[in-house]
Amino acid sequence: MAFPSPVFHLVLLLLLLHSPPCPATSGGSWSLLLPTIGISAMHMQLLPTDRVVIYDRTDFGTSNISLRDGKCRPKSTDCSAHSVEYDVLHNSVRPLMVLTDVWCSSGTLMPDGTLVQTGGTYEGDRVVRVYKSCDDCDWQEIQSGLSQSRWYATNHILPDGRQIIIGGRQAFNYEFYPKISSTENAPSLPFLVQTNEPNIENNLYPFVFLNTDGHFFIYANDRAILFDYVRNQVVKTYPTIPGGDPRNYPSTGSAVLLPLRVVQGKTSDVEVLICGGAPKEAFVNANNGKFDGALDTCGRIKISDPNPQWVMETMPLARVMGDMLLLPNGNVLIINGGSAGVAGWELGRDPVLCPVIYQPNNRIGSRFELQKRTTIPRMYHSTAILLRDGRVLVGGSNPHDKYEFANVLYPTELSLEAFSPAYLDPSSSKLRPSIISPRTVIHHGERMFIRFNVLCPVDPNLVSVTMVAPPFNTHSFSMSQRLLILDTGNTTVAVGESHYEVSVITPGSVNVAPPGNYILFVVYQGIPSEGIWVCIQ
Template sequence: MTLNLILSFLLWHLLLLAAGPSSPTPTHAAAGQWTFLNPNIGISAMHMQLLNNDRVVIYDRTDFGRSNISLPNGKCRIDPNDTALTTDCTAHSVEYDVATNSIRPLMVLTDVWCSSGALMSDGRLIQTGGFNDGDRVVRVYRPCTGCDWEEIKSGLTQRRWYATNHILPDGRQIVIGGRRQFNYEFYPKIAGATTAYNLPFLVQTNDPKIENNLYPFVFLNVDGNLFIFANNRAILFDYLKDVVVKTYPEIPGGDPRTYPSTGSSVLLPLKNLQGLAMEAEVLVCGGAPKGSYTSAVNGNFVGALNTCGRIKITDPSPQWVMETMPLARVMGDMVLLPTGDVLIINGGSAGTAGWEYGRNPVFQPVIYRPNSPIGSRFEVQNPTTIPRMYHSTAILLRDGRVLIGGSNPHITYNFVGVLFPTELSLEAFSPSYLDSTVVDLRPKIVLPVSQTKLRYGQRIAIRFTVIVGVMAPGSSILAPAGYYLLFVVHQDIPSEGIWVQIQ
């Protein structure tokens, strides 16, 4: 028996009553299965986050006008700064219950358009910045029954629009960049620290006309420093000393990969090299060639990039290894699966991110298998029928499915007479490891039970048909304190995950 144990960290993508939960309708295929979950959750899923109670917080910008779901009990949001409605009795955030396929409207007060966020060690979602009256706001959502958004009006020192958050080993979050913000700050603040810190790398990667370095890709390296990728370059950054400790080579070809030339990125599963060292690799896929945004503004939609770059960020002299995807893609999402494979999904094959600037939806997801030989790592999957363009999202669920939502390339909600109507539906994509033909091979974790608390370096007995001992991560540098999904993988078939809290 081959056994792998994977810990997946889940950070960090309306008339008046939404349609109730529908009976899921599966569509079978050889490579993956699509299930239509709900035709109308009331809002377009611009951002989604799974919490450790198996609820998904979903939110959209507040200044689209009325949504398709009412706030409960006659509540209304009164906002004199809103550019669409100063009095709005509809919701722009909902909570999705995975188990019952149902939704609950939530009240978010300030504009979360192109905001950012991450989970704290206690399971709270910290959501920061946005547009207009939301650009300095910190919002908190707790995974508890009946809870709603809490908002801290001046929680940030700088305006943050298109920034990136990452949890740190000490439990704080770092908030990096944003439009016209070449700096970073922390949340929560250390006593007396009320300023932002300059990050010249964000100036160096900025094109003033296009700002091609927004939503930078940020990952915690195994040495405790941060890998930061913006535009077409990357650094290793010591945020404790405020110094760049390594500059990585420019990605071959030099084309931008961050917003609005929006590619996607993931930190691949860490590798323990026979106890000698930990190896970390980053994968960056898709995006749009130089000049694509300006071309799209002028009505010329340039073909998206069809390449991925992979780099061992722990190497003394790291170099990019380039690979060709079977499908070009911009505005795609990447999801790390329980098997350690990567799902690349959503987006288009021409144009860029931005209102009306994307074309040619890519209906087929692709699975990337990082441990297969180069040249045979990509596998095209069964297509959906729904375009998922600008502002679409994808997240992993505990049962191994991937939840898909969103797509609204318009500055308001628009359902008729447009290339890509505003999309209010939710779907789920089930990789082939959930096929009925392999259900008998699927392991089941008996012990530990879900919500088990673990200590760093603790030996864990994992029981299914056998008992296997494994070690929890050794430090908060390898895995910051928080809730993780634990899966057992046997012959490339994962169990359902259980929640564990490392503390």
């Protein structure tokens, strides 16, 4: 392994000093978990075992972690791993064997807790890979599991527990996995043709969210539709986002479905937030050595409205290749990325080291709050996911077509960090709930009782319960990400010293909460408990 020279360290320090500033009073804190996991974390998925599947690509050359038991990849002299499983509780990794190329692929956690990952490139573009976590488990690969090549596609869990796979490079269609029959095909989706720009595309890794009516909100380039995948029909066409700048790969912004408030098992308003990206001309300019400033705007739209319109907001920092994550208290974390250029090999500049918290319930103009900066640039091929304890796991960054550790602007990054939002500050420990009556299996539309303790007297009006679906994260988008705020109805009562009980009605529809694993949190005054795993059936 090569290491940077002292001159290079000086150059990197100067670059970091010129990155966008963070105020000294910023919230949150950072910790380095592991200086290296052996691979660069291009894709990440949290599993219900509190382990994280992480993988890179198989054609970078050798990684910095060997396969177990002296194994090598078939028909290859490469005996290094390109996937690992990170054990959150023990802060350790073990190597996994992935056979075909998973570069820029996609995936979704299935209802039984299995990760089903699809596509990639070269010999892996139609492969389906399955990972079920256990001490000795490894990837299982299904050749020709897809009917179309899927590279830069987006997956989402379906209300029936299957997953839909939408788009990909030169794949203007969608398909399902698992398939109901061997004759199930890949219906065309003309919207992906309409949003495709020659030689740029700008519609890869489309932003896809399941609406509460069972249709999918699909955003690509600078526009969106509401899509009935059962009938293969566009139900609604949304206005073009103001400014008309692209938000999808390679002009990579990010997006979230804002928290869904569930009252008596039902929801009303459904909103999507899209932030960052790059100007129309940025991809062409970056390939010619000119790095345009990233977008500093967010668009918010109520997709459930009869006449939905975009409301634009301005972030405190422009950002391209940033990740957007739903936090247990209903806020949105914007993290990673750069402030100039686009996604792609060597095409991003000026890392944004400061995360931002977006508070969706505040009034416009007071929703953004800058957070404490990291010292590690997380540029192209970075990842971030929420952990059950409320921290955010951050890894990756490799804007090169191989591992590069010296004499480059942004070296390949093999480390894992954790960002701890301000709600984990020790000063809030007396307000932090602790769940003491976990339930592992719940059902739609039932009343659920949750016991918890808090060290200070509790105001019932300030207690909430949230459920977060753990997403698959890659290329600045978290697939199947979803947060539900359950109605507590002022039901919190004391049941002993520092002990309380709250009751909620679980989501009443698979369109609101698709079947599968969620992390349930009790939140008091914006401070979440450590979450517990629940499976809704």
